[in-house]
Amino acid sequence: MKKIHICDLNSFDCKPSEIINFKETDLQFIFDGKLINSDLVAVTGMIKDGVFATINLKNNNEVNFYGEFPLNPSGIDPYILSDINTGGIRISPCKKYLIYSTTKFGYICCYKINNNQLEKIWEHWITEPQYSVSNGKIYLKSDNILGFMDVAIDDDNVYAIYHGKKMNALRSQNAEESPETIMKFSLKNGEPMAKYTTDVPITRIAINPDGEIYCIAKPMEYNLVKVNID
Template identity: 25%
Template sequence: MKKTIQTILLGFQLISFSCSVSDPLDSESVSINTDQAITLKTVQVSNLKDQGIYQVSGIIKQGDQLIIGDRIGLRHAVNIDLRSQAQKNLFPRGRSHNAAVAVTSLSTNSDSEITAFDFRQGKLLITPTANTPQPRSTASSFIQLPTEQQHISAIKAGPFVIATGIYEEGRYLLYSPEENKAAYFLTYPDHPSYPNIQEKTKGVLYASTVLKARPDNQAFVCADMYSGIIDICRIESNQIERIQQHCFHYPKVNIKEGSRFPDVAYSQNNYFGFSDIAVSQDRIYAIYSGKTYKESGKNFQHCQTLLVFDWDGNLLSNFKLEEPVTHITYDTKEKKIYVSNTSLFQLKNL
């Protein structure tokens, strides 16, 4: 099972296109119209290759502190002081209590913590940021999620961990570490070409997700990488409730059930969806690709469309980006948006 998960998981190099010779029954694909979109100019801030980072897996920027996820280096992330250029390695590779085998969901929260999720070991790694005033602890820690489940992405939101995975019980896990209590909420998106597939199969189909929590920890957004589906939810009374779900297009896939584990293979003509999200207290900033592997090859995840939503789920704006990018972050200190590929850029006029 875990080997199969690794072929569909997460991020840009883990997807399987094994059934791409012929397309499945084509689902309605709704393109996001960018004809009238304003182009946002970018200003380069840093060449990340100069920092020894060649494949970025996530970015966080808070004032002078830049945290970069490193997909292929000896550490999973590095904290760079932009004034002194000093570096601090975060989340070393390994199986010790503060190390990780393979991570997703690089994020920060209102507790001045940096988190990353090790989906191989099912644990959320936590370390204080460099800007933390009088941190409670300078040591890294982790939260172990229920070991009987296959978890994919996870973030911390106040006292809870929110996670997605191959769950039959529901779309989202809401886990309380203090009470060691797990609860599952909401349903997976359907697929019009496969209306009768099992919940476990839907879990595989919609496995690759981006999760971000609102700074007040009362809401979160989940976007799918291999479709145009984005889900905005609130956390209330220890429950998850859906605010709004948009589906710009469904994934183009071939699905076979009946074996011990469902076979979900994406078409090379599948439109890639959202590669990353940034959030502020009142806005959601989602970068969207809309490209296919057949047309764009390994660059299919590079995004030049920025969609801006409010937390009620209204699509407010859509912009074109000068540079094709893969990651985005909102700097709460500067109130500015930054994006990256192998360089870090600031978005202007937003």
């Protein structure tokens, strides 16, 4: 990815209102980007110096790296570490917090955003990765437990889809090997608040401005479903 196209959701015009170009940065392999504010973008990808980076658009595209790799055996090439620690980033609606979570094992953490600088304020290991190292590479074992598939945030809480199944379930089409757990954390301090089990497997999660939670249900031809957690 080298560009972000920003479009107005209230307009039927397909032309973007703004285009952010990353060609001038030193980051060659950007997979995802999230706009923090008009000055700052957070990106993930094959990044050797951290789990994600920020790009300051108003300061000559200055790049800062954040986070040590959660899974970090010694002697491994940083790009291999970046791949094994692959995950997602989400920005809170208030633009004051960033959540990073890993897919291949159960790790989630939160950074507070202040004056375009980020500070990690909490983290959780849900499952420890099961792996071996051979010839400078990391191999996740078949009994390794998968981590977080997607995250949604409101002004107070983090809702994360936790896979919780063994490694071979990552690309399985079987419903019984699909994620069906939502974990709820306090956004401000990371306190675990609740754990929900859905009656259908789910793959993606989102919250609307009214606080209603929606998911993509895997066995229902990827239909959108509303989740009632009361």
